[in-house]
Amino acid sequence: MSYVVIGGGLAGISAALTLQDAGEEVELFEASDDLGGRVRSDYIDGYILDRGFQLINSGYSELKRLQVIPEIDFCKSERTIDVVTPFGISAIGDPRLHPLQAFKSPLGSLSEKVAVLKFLGDKPNSNISLRDALLASGTGDFYENLLKPFLKGVFLTDLENVDGTYGREIIKSFVLGDSGLPRAGAGALSAALGARVENVHLNTPVQSLADFGGKRVIVATDAKTASTLLGANEVAEHTTSYTWYHSIPAGVITSKRLRVTSAVSPIVNSIAISNVVSQYAPDDRTLISSTSLEALSDYAALNEIAKFWSLAPSDFSPLRRYEIKDALPIFRPVSHGVSSSQVREGVFIAGDSLSAGSQNGALLSGRLAAMESLAH
Numbered sequence: 461m462s463y464v465v466i467g468g469g470l471a472g473i474s475a476a477l478t479l480q481d482a483g484e485e486v487e488l489f490e491a492s493d494d495l496g497g498r499v500r501s502d503y504i505d506g507y508i509l510d511r512g513f514q515l516i517n518s519g520y521s522e523l524k525r526l527q528v529i530p531e532i533d534f535c536k537s538e539r540t541i542d543v544v545t546p547f548g549i550s551a552i553g554d555p556r557l558h559p560l561q562a563f564k565s566p567l568g569s570l571s572e573k574v575a576v577l578k579f580l581g582d583k584p585n586s587n588i589s590l591r592d593a594l595l596a597s598g599t600g601d602f603y604e605n606l607l608k609p610f611l612k613g614v615f616l617t618d619l620e621n622v623d624g625t626y627g628r629e630i631i632k633s634f635v636l637g638d639s640g641l642p643r644a645g646a647g648a649l650s651a652a653l654g655a656r657v658e659n660v661h662l663n664t665p666v667q668s669l670a671d672f673g674g675k676r677v678i679v680a681t682d683a684k685t686a687s688t689l690l691g692a693n694e695v696a697e698h699t700t701s702y703t704w705y706h707s708i709p710a711g712v713i714t715s716k717r718l719r720v721t722s723a724v725s726p727i728v729n730s731i732a733i734s735n736v737v738s739q740y741a742p743d744d745r746t747l748i749s750s751t752s753l754e755a756l757s758d759y760a761a762l763n764e765i766a767k768f769w770s771l772a773p774s775d776f777s778p779l780r781r782y783e784i785k786d787a788l789p790i791f792r793p794v795s796h797g798v799s800s801s802q803v804r805e806g807v808f809i810a811g812d813s814l815s816a817g818s819q820n821g822a823l824l825s826g827r828l829a830a831m832e833s834l835a836h
């Protein structure tokens with residue numbers, strides 16, 4: 461039996477690799493000029509610009525299975541976050557590494573911080589949002605000052621839109637591993653995995669499944685395209701996000717930490733990404749990556765970003781803005797179980813909207829769809 465995988469994001473790559481490893485004949489069709497989907501990087505004038513700020517968690521189970529981290533020159537990021545508060549910058553880190561720092565921070569009481577640990581260990585309660593689940597655990601001011609602004613940048617939506625059980629699993633997954641980036645940019649992950657796929661057709665958007673009669677097909681495109689190809693009426697709901705890249709002279713910002721603010725701001729986070737991985741900028745510049753969920757003008761975004769860093773807008777040179785449509789699937793607070801990836805005879809579906817909005821979720825969904833297609 462021969463197989464076709466449509467879409468060369470992490471889900472499609474993972475599906476193709478699973479089939480290839482099982483000894484099957486598989487062709488991967490990708491619409492754009494390279495593999496990787498949402499995990500790609502652009503290389504412009506000595507800067508590495510990821511298509512939206514994202515980190516890779518070396519502890520993800522699928523990345524461990526694929527043994528890819530040693531191949532990508534992985535550089536760990538700091539586990540401490542800086543929160544801009546009306547009283548100055550407050551650092552909050554992984555309690556396992558900085559036990560006293562977490563508890564000394566003025567962002568919430570001791571019992572509110574303990575409540576976060578309790579939340580992570582609690583049994584999941586269904587049909588409740590992540591916001592309600594965290595507040596019900598007693599996280600109070602700590603939720604408002606730190607968890608809300610930080611997690612908004614993780615889920616790229618307000619936390620009342622996120623299912624509590626799903627949210628807890630995503631939070632646990634990055635509490636447990638080391639986050640970071642390859643020295644050649646996030647896209648190096650896709651490049652390393654994509655290089656393992658033997659039969660790839662780039663620049664080949666698939667218009668119809670009718671082209672593949674007699675073959676088993678895995679549709680691993682974005683959710684909208686999948687709906688069209690499969691003739692489905694419903695499309696999974698997604699967030700849109702915006703990432704601005706600016707550069708400033710080297711040495712002005714020395715922090716390697718992700719920065720969020722406890723104040724109301726359209727910018728959800730900002731980071732001097734080349735202080736984490738120096739290859740992201742030329743030696744004499746620092747690259748700043750800042751994310752918003754709002755379609756701000758470049759002017760408005762820069763004013764807000766400058767406030768994050770207590771600098772003047774004129775200190776920043778604009779490089780590029782990315783609008784990332786359908787950045788992440790939204791899993792609303794409803795109980796959902798694992799469903800089959802088979803759509804109809806010989807046709808299967810994969811993608812992060814089927815499992816979890818993460819690199820791990822995409823890889824897992826691809827592997828599961830491939831395994832199900834093999835089993836049929």
Ligand SMILES: Cc1cc2nc3c(=O)[nH]c(=O)nc-3n(C[C@H](O)[C@H](O)[C@H](O)COP(=O)(O)OP(=O)(O)OC[C@H]3O[C@@H](n4cnc5c(N)ncnc54)[C@H](O)[C@@H]3O)c2cc1C
Binds near residue numbers: 664680701784812821
């Ligand atoms: C801004 C941002 C930040 C993120 N942060 C993190 C993070 O920190 N940690 C984390 O784990 N995850 C993060 N994610 C999520 C993660 O990147 C995604 O969940 C994952 O990459 C989705 O992979 P996918 O294969 O399901 O879909 P996609 O990557 O969207 O791949 C779909 C592919 O299908 C192709 N395609 C579409 N139509 C066709 C067609 N007709 N024919 C052929 N090919 C087609 C597309 O070109 C694309 O390559 C982030 C995502 C974004 C956007």
